[in-house]
Amino acid sequence: MTLIAQITDMHIRPSGKKAYGVVDTEAMLRAAVASIAAQPRQPNLVVASGDLTDCGLVEEYELLHDILKPLAMPVYLLPGNHDRRENMRLVFGDQGYLPMNGEHLHYTVEDQALRIIALDTVVAGKGHGEMDTPRLAWLRARLDEQPDRPTIIFMHHPPFPTGLQHMDSINCRNAPAMAELLRGRANVERVACGHHHRSIQIRWAGTIGSVAPSVAHQVVLDLQPHDDATFNMEPPGYHLHLWQPDAGLITHTAFIGHFAGPYPFLLDPDYPAFKDKDAAPVSHAAAAAAAQKSR
Ligand SMILES: [Fe+2]
Numbered sequence: 482m483t484l485i486a487q488i489t490d491m492h493i494r495p496s497g498k499k500a501y502g503v504v505d506t507e508a509m510l511r512a513a514v515a516s517i518a519a520q521p522r523q524p525n526l527v528v529a530s531g532d533l534t535d536c537g538l539v540e541e542y543e544l545l546h547d548i549l550k551p552l553a554m555p556v557y558l559l560p561g562n563h564d565r566r567e568n569m570r571l572v573f574g575d576q577g578y579l580p581m582n583g584e585h586l587h588y589t590v591e592d593q594a595l596r597i598i599a600l601d602t603v604v605a606g607k608g609h610g611e612m613d614t615p616r617l618a619w620l621r622a623r624l625d626e627q628p629d630r631p632t633i634i635f636m637h638h639p640p641f642p643t644g645l646q647h648m649d650s651i652n653c654r655n656a657p658a659m660a661e662l663l664r665g666r667a668n669v670e671r672v673a674c675g676h677h678h679r680s681i682q683i684r685w686a687g688t689i690g691s692v693a694p695s696v697a698h699q700v701v702l703d704l705q706p707h708d709d710a711t712f713n714m715e716p717p718g719y720h721l722h723l724w725q726p727d728a729g730l731i732t733h734t735a736f737i738g739h740f741a742g743p744y745p746f747l748l749d750p751d752y753p754a755f756k757d758k759d760a761a762p763v764s765h766a767a768a769a770a771a772a773q774k775s776r
């Protein structure tokens with residue numbers, strides 16, 4: 482069993498500054514961290530899939546470092562188009578998993594039942610990402626190392642379309658070559674991305690592509706073709722990826738916030754399976770008692 486919390490697109494600014502003049506991304510990430518720490522089943526690890534900061538400033542990474550401190554499990558970071566590799570290395574390089582040499586911040590995590598491949602898709606100074614020849618070669622080599630082991634690939638820019646035209650224009654380029662590389666590899670459970678600030682799923686390259694919602698602002702859901710991206714403050718969230726040997730990879734969306742409940746499932750006597758103990762998800766006895774009381 483492996484449980485991964487995928488947080489993404491935190492867009493941290495220096496303390497006291499809001500992203501785009503609107504979003505208190507520090508407070509929102511602190512709320513996400515509290516939500517993960519309160520999960521009844523604690524994730525084995527957290528993966529943050531890019532746009533960790535808004536501008537890639539050292540000050541922003543230092544604040545990010547501070548915000549993530551309450552998490553007891555390891556946290557793995559990937560860059561997005563708003564990040565700067567050199568500053569990520571400066572602040573997080575001592576954690577041991579980021580390569581300190583070479584251009585890209587690729588790595589694998591090998592100590593879980595589910596293998597993790599983290600891919601750096603960033604093209605410095607650009608909004609889009611790319612799987613160019615060196616990156617494809619690195620990915621092929623990693624996949625060839627352990628062709629039978631269940632694997633999840635994390636990358637910031639989706640290599641698949643999402644129907645959000647303005648966001649798809651800054652997707653991961655050279656995606657057909659990556660699709661060709663993945664096709665036929667049944668051990669690749671998922672290609673899990675960020676960048677689009679919404680929860681999205683697609684069948685792609687013989688596996689499943691997914692995008693996690695942002696822990697901060699969301700991209701407006703508008704599937705009409707147009708060029709302008711706008712955001713709103715829909716409920717933020719993150720993905721919980723649960724890998725079980727008998728079931729494969731199961732993904733839940735966790736919303737961050739305070740919501741009414743929990744309430745018990747007190748079954749109404751008119752419920753067709755009222756007398757079927759096996760059909761009651763919580764407490765048949767409690768429902769029967771409540772029904773008795775209401776008579
Ligand atoms: Fe983002």
Ligand SMILES: [Fe+2]
Binds near residue numbers: 563637676677
């Ligand atoms: Fe992005």
